[in-house]
Amino acid sequence: MMQKLPMEKISPEEYQSWLDAHTLVEKDRRGPKVLQCKNGDYIKLFRIKHRVSRARLLNPARQFCRNAQRIAALGIPTLKPLALYHIPHVDRWAVRYTPLTGDTLRGLIQQGALPETVIVQLGIFIAQLHEKGVYFRSLHPGNVVLTPEDSLGLIDILDCHFSWFGKPLRAAQCARNFRHLFRYDDAQLLREPLMAAYQKAHQ
Numbered sequence: 341m342m343q344k345l346p347m348e349k350i351s352p353e354e355y356q357s358w359l360d361a362h363t364l365v366e367k368d369r370r371g372p373k374v375l376q377c378k379n380g381d382y383i384k385l386f387r388i389k390h391r392v393s394r395a396r397l398l399n400p401a402r403q404f405c406r407n408a409q410r411i412a413a414l415g416i417p418t419l420k421p422l423a424l425y426h427i428p429h430v431d432r433w434a435v436r437y438t439p440l441t442g443d444t445l446r447g448l449i450q451q452g453a454l455p456e457t458v459i460v461q462l463g464i465f466i467a468q469l470h471e472k473g474v475y476f477r478s479l480h481p482g483n484v485v486l487t488p489e490d491s492l493g494l495i496d497i498l499d500c501h502f503s504w505f506g507k508p509l510r511a512a513q514c515a516r517n518f519r520h521l522f523r524y525d526d527a528q529l530l531r532e533p534l535m536a537a538y539q540k541a542h543q
């Protein structure tokens with residue numbers, strides 16, 4: 341059963357205390373996007389881009405939490421949501437979460453430390469995602485983590501969609517997912533062994 345986290349309202353004073361106490365990890369020209377807490381947790385902020393917006397009806401922070409819970413329920417390692425916030429004076433929602441421990445595949449590629457066995461593991465992992473009906477449009481090496489237990493998991497999972505009743509993705513959806521993946525140069529470096537492992541997993 342999915343746990344529905346309560347939504348806590350954050351005052352201007354509380355929000356300023358966040359900015360004073362936490363480390364800014366990511367921002368854009370409109371303000372903070374990700375903060376890191378002293379205990380290692382993260383706070384991800386979601387801005388509503390337009391006054392009339394689909395995001396006002398489908399709260400992205402709550403959807404982020406739901407996706408994390410659904411992914412975890414499928415046995416896939418991911419981050420753990422802890423709290424939800426509404427920050428009305430800056431028109432933001434936010435979620436606090438415990439990060440997934442490990443190294444992103446992008447980081448390992450940049451270090452020259454990604455063995456071919458993990459590339460093969462990634463191909464099998466993507467096949468399992470597709471078989472479980474998970475369509476992760478933001479699938480790329482920066483959003484896949486190799487955990488200390490040598491499992492692969494997902495982060496930054498807002499852009500994750502699930503098929504009805506957990507049915508496997510259609511062939512067209514799988515192909516579209518790979519088109520998105522291989523737009524990234526570092527993913528292209530993995531293409532041959534990754535696809536060989538993916539196709540073998542489907543046999």
